[in-house]
Amino acid sequence: AEKVDGRVAVVVSRFNELVTERLLEGARACLLQHGLGEDAIDVIHVPGAWELPGAAQRAAATGRYVAIVALGCVIRGETPHFEYVAGESARGLARVMLDAGIPVGFGVLTTEDEDQAMARAGGRVGNKGWDAALSALEMADLYRRLEALGAGA
């Protein structure tokens, strides 16, 4: 299991809030179960998935976090600009991850309808918020070990 010392920011969008609050529950449960204290988890809300990269970038720039978890839900059925919102959210988050050099767990659902979204937010297909948090922890641990290698430890 991963050993992570440090703080984690969970950036979560309010659009499709019924879904994203469940993703948040999953992510928080995962972080707590892996030994992070309540006080080591900062939850940052933004309006929609479009806003996730900007908030993640600012959070990373504080230097306060060993990892970021981004949570959102873009549903195709409800928006013709699905491709733009979902695509730019993913692209922006990938860029933050590489520019800032800290892991960004990707927990942005992109589905055809609300049923598929709910199934992945604590329903029959699991909770992608949990999965994104777990991946972020694994990567934070990996970065820490690689850094120790570089330092000759």
Ligand code: INI
């Ligand atoms: N934001 C989402 O997170 N999910 C969506 O499905 C969505 N739709 O349907 O448009 C959405 N749009 C809002 C967008 O993320 C921004 O908040 C908005 O464009 C203001 O910048």
